Amino acid sequence: VRNTDRLGAELQATWHAEIPLAAAMAIEVARYDDGELLVRAPLAPNRNVQGTAFAGSLFSVCVLTGWGKVWLALRERGTSGSIVVADSRIVYRKVVSGEILCRCRADAAVETAALDELEDSGRATLPLTCTIDGAGAPAVRFEGKYVVKRER
C-alpha cells in the first residue's frame, strides 16, 4: 500500500468518524496522487428537489476536498494544525446529474510557502480551488481560503 493511499484512507475515515454530514453524503476519497486529491459522492443521498445534485452537497464536497488537501499537506510535512475555511465562493455553471467527482490541486509553490509560514509563525492561509465536472464539462467552481493554526 502506497503512503498516499494510506493517507487518503485515513482522511476518509476521519471525515466519516467526525463529521456526520460527510457520512450522510457517503463521501469517499477516490484518489490521492501526485498532489491531486479526487473525492467522490454518489448522487442518491445528495439529490435536490429536481433530482440533480443539491447545491449544499456540491459545496460540502468542495469544502471538504479543500480541507482534505490541506490536511494531507500537513501530514506529508509531518506536522498538524487546526484547519478552518474563512470564506469561499462557489459558482454553479451546470447541473450535476450523476456521481459528484471533485478535484483539488494546490499550486506547489504556494502550498510550500504556506507550510513554511505555518512553521515560522504558527499560522498560515492557503487559497484553494476545487472543481466538479458534469457531463464532461466544468459544472462547479469553488474557491476557498483555508486558515491553518498550529495546535497547542
Added chain:
Amino acid sequence: VRNTDRLGAELQATWHAEIPLAAAMAIEVARYDDGELLVRAPLAPNRNVQGTAFAGSLFSVCVLTGWGKVWLALRERGTSGSIVVADSRIVYRKVVSGEILCRCRADAAVETAALDELEDSGRATLPLTCTIDGAGAPAVRFEGKYVVKRER
C-alpha cells in the same frame, strides 16, 4: 393556523421529503413572519472535527433558507417555478458552537420586481442575503443569486 405558518410547514415538509441532506441536517422552519424566514438546525448532526458547526452545514442551511424565501414568495404570489442558486459567497467570521439559526429577508421592492419579471419573461434573478449569528454576534454571511424559471 395562519397562512404563513401553513406555508412554513409545507416548505419544511418539502425539504425533508425531497432533499436527503436536509433531513440529515434536521433542518426546521422556525418562523416565517412579516417577510422574514427563520430556519434552524441542531448542532449534533451538523458538527465538524472541532465539535462546532461544519462549514458545509452552515452553507447548506443558508442556501436552503434563501431557496425557501424564494419558494414562499412564489407561493404567496400564487405562482410556481424552478428555483436554482447560480452562485454564492459565504464568509465565516466566527465559529458557531450551538444551534444554527439562519435568517433571510428580501428587500420587498427587489422581490416584487423579480416576481414581475418572472411573470413577464418567464425568468428572473433574485439576490438574497442570509445570516447566522453565533454567541449573539454575526458569525456567517451568505450572499446567493437565485434564478427562477417558470415551470412548463
